[in-house]
Amino acid sequence: MPRPSLAPRGGVRRRLSVTAAAVGVALVAAGCSSASGPAEAAPYEAAPSDLSASITYGVWDQAQVEAIEANLDGFAELYPDIDVSVNVTPYADYFTKLQTQASSDSLPDLFWLNGPNFQLYASNGKIEPITGAVEAGDIDTADYPEALVDLYSLDDVQYGVPKDMDTIGVWVNEALFEQAGVPLPEADWTWDDFQETAATISEALSAEGAYGGAGGMDGQTTYYDTIFQAGGEVVADDGKASGYDTPEAEEGLQFWTDLIASGGSPSIQQLTDTPADQWFTSGKLAMYWGGSWLNAAVSESPVSGTTDVLPLPAGEEQATVIHGVSNVVSSGSEEKQAAQALQVYLAGEEAQQQQGDMGAVIPAFADTQQGFVDSAPDRDLQVFLDAVDYARPLPVSKNAAAWNALENADLPGAFSGDEPVADVASSLGERMTALLEKE
């Protein structure tokens, strides 16, 4: 039978533990260092084609590796002596790992960064500005959607350009519309049209357990969009205040409370058990507010043949959330020149065109997106590209994760109708502003 360790006895062990403690304290003291500000842009010089280096490229999406490998083949023709190894870390662990790597100065030379995490890395000097490449004309920020270019700039310094982009649209299941005897909405529909359609379909198909619409706890695909559409904002332009305690934001939240209250959407509990995208791909949901990235999942699902896409219904104004991933260079990289060469190449038209043609994502470079649209001709994927015109960047700040946690904690109560939307919005706004002021 295993025995738990005995209580300490005798002097030897005690002496040893005292030594250990002393060593530990010394090491702890040695580990202290002070935080640093944004990185100064080092002088930029385009890499010579005979540059010999070995660099790492950190990404999180296995599904895109094939397209990346194709990009790297093109890169190897320009720089035959730069060896690139691609490190894939699943998204769920990616940012936890990245933070550990950043703390120990062992970041990949080039890596993917997303909007919510960008400012954290930029303001702490962990990533290199692209100022040099832009001044040399190797990257032209005008080639990419403005909202996304802004996402990767902090205090007027640009740290990267988007490598891809996604916007939000309404995925519709035509078969359920037909079954419910409801005509498909027009593309220029409004909030009221959506609410009415959702409630009607839910009622008609209640025997099948199917629903017309669905809310959920993912801001990017739901309440951020409606807050923008109501004329509100999530984070004020100066990044110092929350936009939640405004009548517009309240209206944007109320939209989802109304949808659940009318029966147009499954309850928050049901959506916790089974997320909205799964309701849709399993044929139990007629209208799903979802990102362009859902395309691959829809194509593989049973509803693939009966799916179309509509623009989001308009509120006070039309709006959608746009987001895209960026390639950034680690400021601590020892092969910075090689990493920048790859960063520039991946941002270029040729590499972007290739990404789009392989259908992995919507590339961000202007006029390289047709490949994505053509990848599913029976769905109007053009909707996601047209949405760029009125797209707003995903709300972020230096420590977005902290207030994202508040949203997740507070908003379900408002959506379920347990607490008045106005109360939740003002309390959330207050605490979020306090967090933003600390950043």
Place this chain on the structure above:
Amino acid sequence: MSHDTTTPTRTPAAPAATTPPAPRRRVLQRDGAWPWVFVSPLAAGILVFFVWPVLQTAYYSFTSWGVFGGSTFTGLANYARLVVDPQLWTALGNTLIYTGIVLLGVPLAVWLASLLNTPGLRFASFYRVLFFLPYVAMPTAIAMVWRIIFNGDFGVLNYLLGRVGIEGPYWISTPGAAIVAVAVVGLWSSLGFAMIILGAGLKAVPPELYEAAELDGATPWRQFRSVTVPLLTPSIFFVLIITIISSFQLFDLQFAILGSQNPVLPKSLSLVYFFYQQGFIANDKGYAAAIAIFIFVLIGLVTLLQFRLQKKWVQS
């Protein structure tokens, strides 16, 4: 699993208060440094991977942390904030509920282990494997399966409850029900381990005692109560200690069953989840370190208390 057949009734852990016997020190002196040389590989590992991080955590609990390292000493500020944080007390309450429910598995395991120990039981090893499987399966894999079972609309649990006229709740998305759901899975998956330990303890009970009890006319229930349970107390004690410690460390099972986006999380999180949330989601590592030290001290105190109380009920 090996066990000592000659001294079946010995306490697995020596009482903390006994003074070291004199001969032991002489043995140490005679052997010189050799014992330390032999344990040094293990000791080095423990020092580097356990002791040092614990000390670091203790130090950092007095600091405010930058996101990428770099800390400022803030004294007791983290602890002052911790004791008035309502989340801490929610988390503590949930952890206690979880521990309480999982502990119900201990009497269950005693009963099942003694059933499995019935002389002449066919397929005993098969049953043992069956009960032990959940313990060796990966918690995330288990959680995925249970998540589907618990699904409010499409789960098999609510389907079965519906057949007998009970409308089951949304198990993992109703405050209150969520922690119970997690605890049921925790109980189920820890049963196998407890049964193996208790089974080994049962094997060490001398059969003569049962024969004697039978001659005295004791019923099987009486034998269970007056022979099996008292002689099994050292094993039960060990199982209790291990179960309580692992219950206080509840994290992965909860993380996987409830999911990180679950709206009931703020009301249902465990102590370690609270720690994870502050340290890795809110990037507040100094505060998280203070939570970790709180958990560390709490587990230490509870275990110490158990060792103190064991003298009252564990047979030695």
